[in-house]
Ligand SMILES: [Zn+2]
């Protein structure tokens with residue numbers, strides 16, 4: 251993996267924290283794989299018929315007890331790695347037996363994130379941190395759920411109207427990978443690790459595709475990371491451009507490492523249309 255120069259100061263240990271979190275999630279996936287094996291269904295047909303993220307159409311059957319176990323271990327992991335938020339983590343840990351996990355799991359999968367915030371507020375918990383732990387405890391399940399569909403999402407029969415939304419888990423994506431030789435672009439979901447095909451000269455936000463209006467910029471001669479911007483809706487998309495010869499990278503970490511591109515985009519008046 252190439253080392254990329256980061257033109258902005260990130261807090262000390264910031265990237266290492268996310269690398270460790272990803273490793274922890276990989277270990278949880280290995281444990282869960284023995285008990286969590288959602289049945290494989292016809293995703294292409296489901297996406298065509300209903301035009302909604304697969305997880306909303308199909309209940310992925312995440313067991314309350316299994317989720318609570320992962321959440322408990324995540325809090326322990328965070329207590330070690332983020333001692334500065336220890337007190338807030340303790341507040342959450344104390345409420346673990348009182349939470350309505352059915353409601354939390356359902357709300358999260360359906361994308362009803364304000365419900366998660368309301369649950370936090372009802373239990374007097376720090377809202378942002380609570381959302382973070384629910385999100386990250388859910389990811390090992392979502393990644394296992396998404397795993398069987400890797401090939402379908404990049405196949406010729408894949409068709410999806412909402413390029414910025416993950417067709418599997420419904421999460422928003424602002425990061426893509428570009429295969430240089432073919433010009434094929436794949437969106438990446440950092441929640442479930444799905445990748446899906448989108449067109450190259452094309453704005454994932456508004457669908458605009460006039461070549462001169464979709465341009466890209468790079469920072470400090472680093473050609474691998476590009477910021478694609480759309481003149482029409484002022485939307486941006488971060489992109490990792492694979493070098494000829496096939497340099498691979500960890501897209502989850504690449505997305506975090508390129509926070510400077512988000513800052514640059516916003517500074518120049520572009521948006522990811524999140525807010
Ligand atoms: Zn996803």
Ligand SMILES: [Zn+2]
Pocket residue numbers: 453454455456457458480481482483484485
């Ligand atoms: Zn656009």
